[in-house]
Amino acid sequence: MTLLEVKDLSVSVADNAILKGLNLVVNPGEVHAIMGPNGSGKSTLANVLAGKPDYQVTSGSIWLNDSNIEDLEPHERAHAGIFLAFQYPVEVPGVSNMEFLKASLDCLAKARDEPQPNAGAFLKRVRKIAQTLDLNPEFLKRGVNEGFSGGEKKRNEILQLLLLEPQLAVLDETDSGLDIDALQVVAQGVNSYRNENNGVVLITHYQRLLEYIVPDYVHVLADGKIVQSGDKGLAQELEKKGYAWLT
Amino acid sequence: MSHSVNELVGRNADYAAGFVTHTEAETLAPGLDESVVRFISAKKNEPAWLTQWRLQSFEYWQSMQAPKWAHVQFPPLKFDDISYYSAPKSQADGPKSLDEVDPELLRTYEKLGIPLHEQEALAGVVNAKPNVAIDVVFDSVSITTTFKAKLAEAGVIFCPISEAVHSHGDLIKRYLGSVVPQRDNFYAALNSAVFSDGSFVYIPKGVRCPMELSTYFRINERNTGQFERTLIIADEGSHVSYLEGCTAPMRDENQLHAAVVELIAMDDAEIKYSTVQNWYPGDVNGKGGIYNFVTKRGICKHRAKISWTQVETGSAITWKYPSVVLRGDDSVGEFYSVALTNNLQQADTGTKMIHLGKNTKSTIISKGISTGRSQNTYRGLVRMSPTATNARNFTQCDSLLIGDSCGAHTFPYIENGNSTSIVEHEASTSKVSDDQLFACQQRGIDPEKAVSMIVNGFCKDVFRELPMEFAVEAGKLLEVSLEGAVG
Ligand SMILES: Nc1ncnc2c1ncn2[C@@H]1O[C@H](COP(=O)(O)OP(=O)(O)O)[C@@H](O)[C@H]1O
Ligand SMILES: [Mg+2]
Numbered sequence: 001m002t003l004l005e006v007k008d009l010s011v012s013v014a015d016n017a018i019l020k021g022l023n024l025v026v027n028p029g030e031v032h033a034i035m036g037p038n039g040s041g042k043s044t045l046a047n048v049l050a051g052k053p054d055y056q057v058t059s060g061s062i063w064l065n066d067s068n069i070e071d072l073e074p075h076e077r078a079h080a081g082i083f084l085a086f087q088y089p090v091e092v093p094g095v096s097n098m099e100f101l102k103a104s105l106d107c108l109a110k111a112r113d114e115p116q117p118n119a120g121a122f123l124k125r126v127r128k129i130a131q132t133l134d135l136n137p138e139f140l141k142r143g144v145n146e147g148f149s150g151g152e153k154k155r156n157e158i159l160q161l162l163l164l165e166p167q168l169a170v171l172d173e174t175d176s177g178l179d180i181d182a183l184q185v186v187a188q189g190v191n192s193y194r195n196e197n198n199g200v201v202l203i204t205h206y207q208r209l210l211e212y213i214v215p216d217y218v219h220v221l222a223d224g225k226i227v228q229s230g231d232k233g234l235a236q237e238l239e240k241k242g243y244a245w246l247t
Numbered sequence: 248m249s250h251s252v253n254e255l256v257g258r259n260a261d262y263a264a265g266f267v268t269h270t271e272a273e274t275l276a277p278g279l280d281e282s283v284v285r286f287i288s289a290k291k292n293e294p295a296w297l298t299q300w301r302l303q304s305f306e307y308w309q310s311m312q313a314p315k316w317a318h319v320q321f322p323p324l325k326f327d328d329i330s331y332y333s334a335p336k337s338q339a340d341g342p343k344s345l346d347e348v349d350p351e352l353l354r355t356y357e358k359l360g361i362p363l364h365e366q367e368a369l370a371g372v373v374n375a376k377p378n379v380a381i382d383v384v385f386d387s388v389s390i391t392t393t394f395k396a397k398l399a400e401a402g403v404i405f406c407p408i409s410e411a412v413h414s415h416g417d418l419i420k421r422y423l424g425s426v427v428p429q430r431d432n433f434y435a436a437l438n439s440a441v442f443s444d445g446s447f448v449y450i451p452k453g454v455r456c457p458m459e460l461s462t463y464f465r466i467n468e469r470n471t472g473q474f475e476r477t478l479i480i481a482d483e484g485s486h487v488s489y490l491e492g493c494t495a496p497m498r499d500e501n502q503l504h505a506a507v508v509e510l511i512a513m514d515d516a517e518i519k520y521s522t523v524q525n526w527y528p529g530d531v532n533g534k535g536g537i538y539n540f541v542t543k544r545g546i547c548k549h550r551a552k553i554s555w556t557q558v559e560t561g562s563a564i565t566w567k568y569p570s571v572v573l574r575g576d577d578s579v580g581e582f583y584s585v586a587l588t589n590n591l592q593q594a595d596t597g598t599k600m601i602h603l604g605k606n607t608k609s610t611i612i613s614k615g616i617s618t619g620r621s622q623n624t625y626r627g628l629v630r631m632s633p634t635a636t637n638a639r640n641f642t643q644c645d646s647l648l649i650g651d652s653c654g655a656h657t658f659p660y661i662e663n664g665n666s667t668s669i670v671e672h673e674a675s676t677s678k679v680s681d682d683q684l685f686a687c688q689q690r691g692i693d694p695e696k697a698v699s700m701i702v703n704g705f706c707k708d709v710f711r712e713l714p715m716e717f718a719v720e721a722g723k724l725l726e727v728s729l730e731g732a733v734g
Binding site (some may be wrong): 050051052053054073074075077078079083084086089090091092093094095099100103104107108111143160164 | 681690706
């Protein structure tokens with residue numbers, strides 16, 4: 001069974017064709033890095049996987065565990081196992097991180113007919129994850145992303161990843177804006193998430209992240225398509241030569 | 248296949264309190280003249296001075312005009328189409344104990360989750376509010392007051408105002424109309440003429456009221472107005488927390504609710520007054536609903552504190568400005584408000600903080616939430632009198648819009664007559680954005696829950712001020728009121 005299969009996908013935003021026949025297959029246990037110049041459609045791919053409104057699928061299809069998911073609403077896709085770490089996490093003022101995480105876990109449990117996590121165990125688990133990400137426990141009481149630094153926002157996304165344990169993690173430039181220490185913390189987080197049952201689509205601009213999270217495949221997205229695929233060696237090549245030679 | 252915020256708004260809500268109680272009532276024929284005023288006064292066996300007081304109010308009212316300045320629209324009220332008195336027949340003589348209360352009425356309150364049996368309330372059977380004494384006003388009369396004996400031990404008086412007129416006539420005579428004069432405004436004058444029932448509270452010197460006091464107002468009869476009157480006196484150094492709740496059946500015609508609330512906080516006293524207002528708001532197309540035209544004001548003596556907290560989710564139109572006159576030096580006034588409007592509801596609400604004493608302080612936190620095609624207005628006055636040396640005010644006024652068809656408006660009035668006083672005003676307007684909604688949904692949270700969570704977050708600073716028992720309830724009420732907005 002494939003975890004994710006994107007078949008010949010074309011996507012328009014506000015009548016502009018952004019993705020033009022994109023193909024991608026992610027099997028359980030794999031990490032796929034997606035690289036590409038600014039504006040090539042990386043975030044568009046991430047958003048359309050998660051079902052963001054305004055992204056129109058004009059042709060092609062998306063499959064998760066061999067089920068078609070295009071008709072699912074964003075929260076239903078989350079229930080099915082898709083997680084998106086946002087490039088620009090949004091603020092939800094007045095809703096504490098803790099409250100948000102609990103609501104999220106409760107909704108996921110409910111949708112999956114699982115018992116709701118016990119409050120004490122939940123608290124303990126969140127605190128522990130926060131610690132591994134070098135986040136002060138006080139941070140959990142603050143409003144979601146409210147006044148967070150860029151680095152805190154990104155680490156918070158990883159905290160959610162580790163807590164929710166989705167089947168497919170799409171990480172959209174989680175490395176951008178991080179200093180080297182934070183980058184290592186984030187990479188460790190992602191590595192600890194990895195196992196043989198889940199998969200990662202790792203969108204990044206820089207080869208640097210791939211030294212810490214070693215991908216099984218590297219794809220180059222340009223002009224709405226995957227124009228080149230390879231192993232991690234491709235990323236090093238891109239680092240030297242840039243993207244121009246591919247398009 | 249996904250929701251944008253706009254697609255979510257404007258659906259119909261379930262108003263759980265919208266049922267009608269079928270009990271025979273004695274209802275006065277619609278219409279208002281001197282004889283109606285005399286009838287009400289006679290019905291309650293009032294002393295002559297009070298009958299005169301009512302008649303004088305009626306005279307004032309006749310020469311007054313309905314205020315036009317609020318940002319609300321409705322056809323002129325036909326005061327002759329309203330009935331000014333209605334009481335369940337079964338309660339004509341006033342039940343002496345709960346056993347005498349009409350079982351149909353008891354069932355009504357059970358349905359509403361209001362515990363009238365003290366034992367049940369204590370055991371938390373009906374609702375988990377073990378430490379709350381309740382006065383229950385059904386149309387024009389008070390049905391029952393719980394925990395009277397326990398309160399009496401502490402010297403606290405908590406009873407229907409119609410009863411207090413007889414049992415504590417001196418206090419009523421002295422303080423009725425002392426904070427909101429008879430001709431304060433059009434609706435206050437009307438209320439002074441025809442007020443039916445309401446609660447009276449007196450907390451003796453130095454006493455901390457041992458339990459939350461609460462009044463639950465219900466309009467049941469068709470074509471009736473409710474004109475309740477509440478008077479709370481906190482004597483020197485005393486402390487009381489009081490909460491009122493309100494509901495009404497769903498009816499196609501509009502019904503008028505014109506209440507007056509007066510608070511008196513003597514030196515070093517503290518009154519915390521909370522309102523959870525859930526009058527029937529009308530349907531999706533703005534048909535029916537309560538006109539909630541209310542005058543609430545308190546006066547603070549030296550070092551006293553009055554704190555108003557309101558959660559306003561109901562009513563077709565809300566027109567109310569709970570205010571504090573900071574007469575004494577070092578006194579404190581607070582106003583915390585959440586006003587949510589949906590469908591075609593209109594709210595024009597806020598406060599007045601009148602600083603007279605030295606070193607007086609006031610805080611205003613207002614959170615307005617508009618959705619559907621509703622209009623939500625904050626209107627607030629901060630007046631620093633020349634005598635208010637070193638007075639301070641802080642105002643924060645936030646509006647949250649859900650969808651594109653609603654309106655939020657802010658009218659702050661600041662009159663600063665003292666160079667040593669400081670007035671700070673902050674305001675913001677924000678929207679529940681599609682991005683926020685998507686971010687929540689991406690984490691598995693369904694859109695309805697997401698919007699209610701975002702709105703609750705927005706209201707956090709106000710909910711914090713509610714008594715614990717009611718904070719959770721207010722959150723739930725908001726969720727229900729929003730459910731209409733977001734599916
Ligand atoms: N909501 C939107 N409305 C209009 N254009 C958009 C929108 N989102 C993305 N685009 C356009 O789509 C293209 C791809 O954007 P994006 O997927 O964010 O690229 P990347 O993440 O690779 O930098 C860009 O030209 C961008 O301007
Ligand atoms: Mg991007």
